[in-house]
Structure formats: structure tokens, C-alpha cells
Amino acid sequence: MLELNEGKRDDRTFFADVILPLAISKTYTYRVPQALKAQVAVGKRVVVQFGKSRIYTAIVYHISETPPQLYEAKYIMDVLDEIPVVNAHQISLWEWISSYYMCHIGEVMQAALPSALKLASETRVVLMKDAVYDKGELSDKEFLIMDALEIQPELKVSDIAKLLGQKSVFRLLKSLFDKGIIHISEEIAERFKPKQLTFLRLNSYYDEPENKRALFEILEKSPKQLEVLLAYMKLSRNAPSSVAKKDLLEESGCSSAILKTLITKEIFISESRVVSRLYEQDQALSPEFRLSDDQQAVSESIKTHFQDKDVTLLHGVTSSGKTQLYVKLIEEVIQSGKQVLYLLPEIALTAQIIERLRAYFGKKIGIYHSRIGDNERAEVWNKVLNKEYSVVLGARSAVFLPFSELGLIVVDEEHESSYKQYDPAPRYHARDTAIYLAHLHRSKVLLGSATPSLESYYNAKTGKYGFAELKQRYGDSNLPVIQVVSIAEETSRKTMQSHFTSVLVAEIKQALGRKEQVILFQNRRGYTPMLICKTCGYIPQCIHCDVSLTFHKSTGKLHCHYCGYKQDTVSVCPACGSTHIEQKGFGTEKIEDDLQFIFPDARISRMDLDTTRSKNSFQRILNDFEDQKIDILVGTQIVAKGLDFDKVTLIGIINADSLLNYPDFRAFEKSFQLLSQVGGRAGRRERQGKVIIQSHNIHHRVIDQVIHHNYEGLFRTEMTERKSFHYPPLYRMIRIDVKNKDQFVLNEAAQRLAAEFRNVLGARVLGPEDPLVTRVRNFFIKTMYIKIEREGISVSKVKNFLKSALLTFDTDKRNKGTIVQVDVDPY
DNA sequence: AGCACGCCGACT
């Protein structure tokens, strides 16, 4: 690290600023002892004492020759690495994350480094299971540690230090760790429970035509079993090697006992597989597969975009073979000697995809996600560091790996909200972080999705990103139909019945006649989202939030949907005394009411936050719907949560126009993805699935562009011609938690902060939540959301503003409120 | 994050 003049003694003293794995915003300066001078370097782990007794692994951030003026620096105790475990790009990335997501750099370090790489005095060490080691090869001190661990299987690092009578034992532990005989204790928590299904396949013995013929002859005598076999033949034609037990039993109409005999006879092989109905089942990646002409063309177009764009969005419908395309691109990049990061959301990282890519890339690919153990994490980290892996397939946290020269980052299913970390800081979005990481490496990013997020779509359409599409032609017969119906037109023809077009009413009638079910989607709770005085224009608003109050018929009160504030409804205008107060807009309550009037015999239920608030009500409604005790389900986005209904053939979106603003659009988008699957499912069952979108302005560009675009290929579209392209304004939501032990002080502080946001930034402020304040021990915490226009106010402006707001908080003693958490949402 | 220091209530 240091330039030494040959032959001349170097008596300079160096000081290292280090990052500690703690929620502290500063770096701390330590003195480099002469003995360690040659070893200390930026990015290496060092052992330092912090405070009276605590010892941590820190990362060297900066080295200087200037001693601190105001205090005497402590010495670095030890250096753990021969080569830095963290490179300069990573430190830049950490800095960016801590500034963009407003957290401490130590928190980023905490999230980034596997815990095996950051021993602290409280870390617990355990013996490796079935560890084989030669006692003769251990040093005396190592031997002592092992002896202690044989007696007591779990020891704190500080206990070991006490045992040996020395302060720093990290180096010793690292040596034992490297020998593979101890590891870091971890609580194994299997939080993630994947959905499993039993699949069946015919024993490969019967692939031979003559064996198959023989099988048919044998089964002649047992007709029931033959039926199962025939059903299997039928099903496997569409989906080879993925015949689900459930489907097979249904198709054959046989009991599971009959199937069981077939399995015992080894005619069928049963296997249980993790399924994810959200993700495509791609074709197998045989070592020599070739891209189709379509895939090849799209791949070329992506490469062309990469010549002048850093990011390209690939819009590819489900099972259009996106994975195959990625694999070929990845292969090209690694052949040029660069590394590739392939990100997938946690739930999409199934055993199949991992196995398939492992089979294809062999030892060159590393897997990194939250379900692998910490030792394995450290191993992957080191292999990326040593460039043993040129590809890493990973979830969110894989963006933190020590890549030295990335050539490409693939972010698949880029719209997935699980890329955003919510709970502990750093609250980063892996997709956006990946884009910044790529920028540091001068690498390219490919975002892939069948249903791109609006912000990515926006960036693609405005030319910031490249855009490529991978389409797949479907047979038209069983595709669900999507139809946009004009409310405006029906209004002028006077064929509207309340909020329902004649088209929707007719479709509902037909579906009910066929004993099929209907889901109606209206993303507004309550009866009427707004009251307005026709005389003076007064609108009852929440006393805390910048929103109008929603009238709820069930309570007879006006509710604020952001903070929960309630007040009695008004029949006389408080501003002018007029009684001419009009209800504007409609919510699920009103849809339910009006629908019952049109279909008096139909069994209608409503599913929104209000009807599912109590403990089991959500499941009860779902069960009732599944058991066909309900004909029509009216609901908000919540209906998309448990959707998996066979008898649903019609989905109606009552008013698409009201969904086009954030954050509604986000919910609508998500729901629509799920609704489209229900539609598709209905189609597969040889019923015509249909989605009807009602809209005032049928030419609305968002409906035309986004919906049409995203779902082309999934639906047969009956759309009007497309008009010019305009997006609704995109917003950023910034969440701020404010904390204080005194509720009154907290209120006042939050109000002041909200007022400042409104006045200074012109932002909309939602919350602070009054009755819904959370209590943590003896603190009150309020959450408020600041809604700012994405194009209008930059995040840095907000952050600067926050800093000054924080200052006024701290200087004003009486109104001291602490901002405990800030969260930047990309939408 | 931890941990010490410090200032107020119920105990041998």
C-alpha cells in the first residue's frame, strides 16, 4: 500500500478511517501500528476495539497521515486479510446506498458482509459437524480453543478471549474457520415455505414403443388403471413431464388409490416439486440448445441497444424463453472474461432453475440467497473475490458480492416488489442498486419481465432505457378475451345501469346463467370517496392528511383512509350552510349495493380491508367463494391475494380511469397480473375467460399502451386503435417515522414537519397517523408519507430538506421529535 | 448498536 524508498527507513505514522458494522454515521480513525503498516489497506478487515470492551471487525475505508486533532486514536489490533475482501466499487456502492436510502454506512456493511466475515465479541462460535482435523497440526492456542469447544459446543468470541487471556482472537478463529473445523453459530430459520405439488411421470421404461404396447395389454384387465394411463397420455401431450397428480385424478375421474397401485407397480414415478405459479417454466437448457429465430433477433436488438444505453428492458411474455436468451447472453459476456450477476426474486429461485443453470454453467456459477447457510455465503463471497465464479445467480443481497469486473447484470422479474428490502435498514431496492452497481463497473443491465413495472416501462418509453420485446404466438382458441368498454359512449346512449355498462351487465347475466363466478374489481373502499357542496364547492377533508374523507355507509361516518381519522358525516355544509351536498365517486360498498339492485337473486359479497379486518374473515370469504356460496365477489386489490378459482370466468374492472394514478396503479397492476392468470386458467378449462375493463376514456393512453402491451399474447385483445402516448405523473413515496415518548409533543412535531413539507417542497403529505400511532416500549411512533412528483423534486432535494428539518427539531427543545426512519420508495 | 454515567423511586 505504501511507497517505500528503497533502503530508507519509513518512520511515517498512518491513520486508518474504518467502517464499523453499527448504526453509526461516522467512520472512526485508528492508528496503524508500525508492525501492521505493510498490511493495512483499504477494503481489508481489521480488528479494532470500540468503546470500553467491545471488539469488532471493521473495514478500512481510508488511509491518511494526518493524526486526529481532538482525540488520541486507538491502535488497530490486527489485520485479518491478505487481500482486501471489499473492493473500491463496493465501497462506492455502500456510500451510494447509505446516501440514497438515508441510512448509516455501517448498516450497509452489516447487510453486505456475510456474518462469517464479521466476527464481533458477541458472535458465537460452534464446532463444525463431523469436523475431521489433525490435532498435531493445531497451534497450542488453537488446541485450547478446540478443547473448550469439545466440552461446550457453543462459545462466545469474548469467552474464548477470556479463556486465552488475550484480547484479540479473531486471527486464531479465522485460521480455524479456514481449516473448516469451526463455524459461526446461526439460528436456522426456514421462513420461506415454498408451495409443493406432486407430479407424475411415466417410467422411462415405457418410452420404448413395444414396452408401452405391452403395458396397454397388461392394463386391459384393470380398466380403471387404464383410464388413468389414458388420462396421463392426454395431459402429457400439452405439458410433458409436468402432469400434476391433482389434474390427473380430475381428468381420469379415478381415486387416488388406483393411482397408488400404479405407483407401487412402478409404472408411474411420483415426485414432489416446488411450484411457483407466478414464474414461467422454461424449456430445459440442454448443453447445445440453440436460440429460436425470434430469440436470436431479440438478443441482437438488445446488444444493439447496449451500444448506447446502459439499461435495456426486455418485455417477454411468460414462457417465451427469456431464460434461454439470458443464458446465451451471459455466456458471451463470460467468454469475454467478465463477470455476470443474474438476479431473481427470492421466491423465483426454485430448485429447478438453480439445477438447470448449474448443469449448464457447471463450476462457473455461484448461488447466493437468504436460504443458504452463512458458511456457504462466505464461501461464495470468497469465490467471487478470487474470480472462481464468473456467474452468480442470486436474490436481492447478491448485489453486495465482491465483483471485480461485471460485464452484465440481469434483473429478471424486475417488477417484483420483493426486490425492495423493507424491514431493517438499508432499505434498498436491488433493481435500482444493480443499475448503480453496473454504472460503477461500466457494465450493462438487462431488466426482464412479462409485466414490467411502470417506472421501468416509463424509462424505456422515454428513451432512457433500451426496449426489446420477445413475443410468442399463441393459438387463439382458448385465450381469455380482454375487452375495453367505453363508459362515455354508453352514458350518451343512456345504456348505463348505475356504474355498469350494458356489456358488463350482459356478461354477468350470462356467467350467472352458466353457474360461473364473477369478480368485480374496484380499488376504492367505502361508499363514496368524496362529498362536495354544490353551492360553495366545500369538500370535507382529513384534518391531518391532504385527502378528502370517504363516506362509509356501514358506519355512517366519514373516514380518512390514510390515518384512520373518523368524523360524523355532514348533511349541512359547514362552510356555507347549504344542504345541497353531492356524493362524488363510488367505492366497493356502493358497487355492492347497486349490483344487488340489478341482480336481486345473486349472492354478492364484498372483500376489502373493511370486511377482512377481523381475524378469519379473509379466509372465510375465500372459502365461501371457492365453495360457490358466492356468485359475485366485489373487491379492492385484496381480491388478488388469494385468487385461484376454477369457476371464475369473468372479471370486471369497474373503472380503470380511477386506477391510473399512483399509488393505485401499482395495486391495479399487481391485481391485473393475477387476474389475468385466473382468466388464463378459465381458458384452459375450455371455458372462455373474459376480462372487461370499463373506462370513461377508452382511448386513455395508459390503458391502451400499458395494459395492451403487457398482456398482449396472454389475451385476445379487442382494443381500439392506439393514440399518442402520455403517462400519468409518477410519484415517489417517502416514508418518515417520527418518534417521541410524549404523544402530544410527537403530534406537534409531526404536524410541523408535515407543514414544512407542504410549504417548502409543495409535497402532498399523507398521515401522520393519529389514532394509529405505534407504540414501541414507552415510545410513540408516527408514520407519515410524503408524496412528491418524480419529475419535479429530486431525492437529494428532499434529503437536504430533511436534514434541515431535523436540525430545527433538535434545536427546538420543547418540540423535540426524532426521525427514526426514512424510506425512499422508487415509485 | 452497546455500554457507562446519571438522576429519581422502593427496598435490606
Next chain:
DNA sequence: GTCGGCGTGCTC
């Protein structure tokens, strides 16, 4: 008179 509650502030 002291033990212990947690509120506040510091850690290179």
C-alpha cells in the same frame, strides 16, 4: 442509606 429503573450521550 443503596439497588436499580431507563434516559442521554459517546464511542476513534
